[in-house]
Amino acid sequence: MRKNPHQRTSPARDGALRVLIAVDKEGAYANLALQNIRADLKLGADDLALLTELVYGTLRMRGTIDWVIDCFSSTPVSKMSHAVRNIVRLGVYQLLFLDRIPPWAACNEAVEQAKRWRLAGLAGFVNGLLRSIARKREEISHPDPDVDPLSHISVKYSHPAWLVERWLNRYGKEETIALCRANNKPAPLVIRCNTLKITPQELQQQLERENVIARFSMLVPEGLVTNLSSLAELRLFQEGYFAVQDESSMIASLVLNPAPGSFVIDACSGPGGKTTHMAQIMQNRGRILALDVHSHRLELVAKACKRMGVSIVEPKLMDVRELPFQLQEKADYILVDVPCSGLGVIRRRPDLRWRVKPEDLPQHARQQLEILKSASRCLAAGGILVYSTCTTEPEENTGVIRQFLEECKDFQPEDLSLRLPFPLVWEEDKVTARSGFLQLFPHRHGTDGFFVACLRKTIKGG
Numbered sequence: 001m002r003k004n005p006h007q008r009t010s011p012a013r014d015g016a017l018r019v020l021i022a023v024d025k026e027g028a029y030a031n032l033a034l035q036n037i038r039a040d041l042k043l044g045a046d047d048l049a050l051l052t053e054l055v056y057g058t059l060r061m062r063g064t065i066d067w068v069i070d071c072f073s074s075t076p077v078s079k080m081s082h083a084v085r086n087i088v089r090l091g092v093y094q095l096l097f098l099d100r101i102p103p104w105a106a107c108n109e110a111v112e113q114a115k116r117w118r119l120a121g122l123a124g125f126v127n128g129l130l131r132s133i134a135r136k137r138e139e140i141s142h143p144d145p146d147v148d149p150l151s152h153i154s155v156k157y158s159h160p161a162w163l164v165e166r167w168l169n170r171y172g173k174e175e176t177i178a179l180c181r182a183n184n185k186p187a188p189l190v191i192r193c194n195t196l197k198i199t200p201q202e203l204q205q206q207l208e209r210e211n212v213i214a215r216f217s218m219l220v221p222e223g224l225v226t227n228l229s230s231l232a233e234l235r236l237f238q239e240g241y242f243a244v245q246d247e248s249s250m251i252a253s254l255v256l257n258p259a260p261g262s263f264v265i266d267a268c269s270g271p272g273g274k275t276t277h278m279a280q281i282m283q284n285r286g287r288i289l290a291l292d293v294h295s296h297r298l299e300l301v302a303k304a305c306k307r308m309g310v311s312i313v314e315p316k317l318m319d320v321r322e323l324p325f326q327l328q329e330k331a332d333y334i335l336v337d338v339p340c341s342g343l344g345v346i347r348r349r350p351d352l353r354w355r356v357k358p359e360d361l362p363q364h365a366r367q368q369l370e371i372l373k374s375a376s377r378c379l380a381a382g383g384i385l386v387y388s389t390c391t392t393e394p395e396e397n398t399g400v401i402r403q404f405l406e407e408c409k410d411f412q413p414e415d416l417s418l419r420l421p422f423p424l425v426w427e428e429d430k431v432t433a434r435s436g437f438l439q440l441f442p443h444r445h446g447t448d449g450f451f452v453a454c455l456r457k458t459i460k461g462g
């Protein structure tokens with residue numbers, strides 16, 4: 001990421017601009033770029049909060065912001081340089097979405113930023129553009145919802161048109177809007193109590209002593225929904241009393257429900273959220289072979305196990321598509337938590353909606369089927385396999401499962417309603433759960449978008 005060598009006037013805005021340019025120009029991941037900047041700038045709490053708000057907010061509302069800029073600017077946003085484009089985006093975000101920042105401050109800061117980025121010649125353009133948006137912001141309108149619902153939703157709720165089109169075809173107008181709205185709300189920080197060390201009730205009390213309000217999850221018994229945005233500094237975290245994990249993601253291990261003393265293969269384990277959860281469910285008895293193809297991800301598994309006091313996990317660097325013969329038909333349980341587009345976690349990672357392209361989905365699906373087929377060979381007869389993703393898109397979910405069941409006749413869907421830790425409310429969920437799968441959504445279930453399917457390997461002649 002390019003460093004701004006110039007004088008700092010507003011460190012949060014400067015930091016935000018650097019992150020936005022890195023995301024836009026270099027394809028950096030916003031969360032990682034933000035982490036680096038945070039470490040670099042050493043800001044106070046208020047500035048840190050503003051920095052995060054500016055980065056995530058501008059990325060989240062980028063679709064709406066770009067539409068507004070194009071309504072007012074003689075140069076389309078796509079033709080602007082990375083620096084100018086993001087200075088203007090940041091300014092428009094503050095003008096339209098941050099009531100607490102006076103319009104003059106947003107405009108002046110943008111002009112200063114243009115100067116600091118050696119764009120003094122364009123400072124007048126930036127100033128004129130932002131001031132006319134500020135002046136006429138009440139007149140801004142979106143595409144007509146009756147004439148062009150796709151563009152209306154895409155612009156008003158800031159989602160790429162290709163994704164809105166898919167959802168409109170699948171869910172209709174009202175649900176698509178509800179999903180987009182939910183994706184635009186920052187997600188709460190959910191934690192998983194480490195039941196190897198503490199009960200959820202005791203954890204809640206201890207958190208209270210640290211001024212953290214945590215309510216019990218309605219979906220998972222070990223889940224607590226907190227009021228904070230980061231808990232990594234807490235002693236309770238460092239000493240392994242909890243892990244940060246969304247409720248939806250906890251459901252995968254709960255559905256698999258590996259018995260204490262059994263042999264489990266976690267086919268795609270890094271960074272170990274579900275591995276350590278399974279170890280909890282197994283009361284730290286038995287064996288979990290935790291595979292991952294990336295060593296840095298595997299290191300995170302080992303680190304998570306150490307922090308949480310888990311001793312039954314064997315991390316192993318391996319491409320699950322090249323499993324050794326010795327593992328065939330050996331595992332009692334297999335978790336296949338595949339790499340995916342991540343379109344279910346848009347509310348946590350606002351840059352993702354602009355990063356994923358429609359052509360990525362069939363590529364993910366091909367890889368997911370390969371991983372699933374290979375991992376499934378390690379399951380013993382009568383064993384249980386859970387396949388999961390954090391995406392809403394059918395080709396990565398039901399598409400992969402259908403194809404798998406077509407090709408692997410010794411697997412059958414397992415009734416999920418008997419394995420879920422919470423009662424199902426939606427009729428559609430009740431039907432799909434009986435067929436072995438469940439799709440969770442932020443707007444319906446209040447969780448990340450998540451897919452889980454449960455299959456059993458039939459016993460030959462059984």
Ligand SMILES: C[S@@+](CC[C@H](N)C(=O)[O-])C[C@H]1O[C@@H](n2cnc3c(N)ncnc32)[C@H](O)[C@@H]1O
Nearest residue numbers: 268269270271272273274292293319320337339
């Ligand atoms: C969705 S993440 C898993 C998250 C993990 N289960 C958790 O709960 O923390 C997918 C993981 O699969 C790994 N992966 C991708 N391709 C793989 C392959 N062919 N074999 C093994 N692991 C793979 C990635 O490195 C990544 O860590």
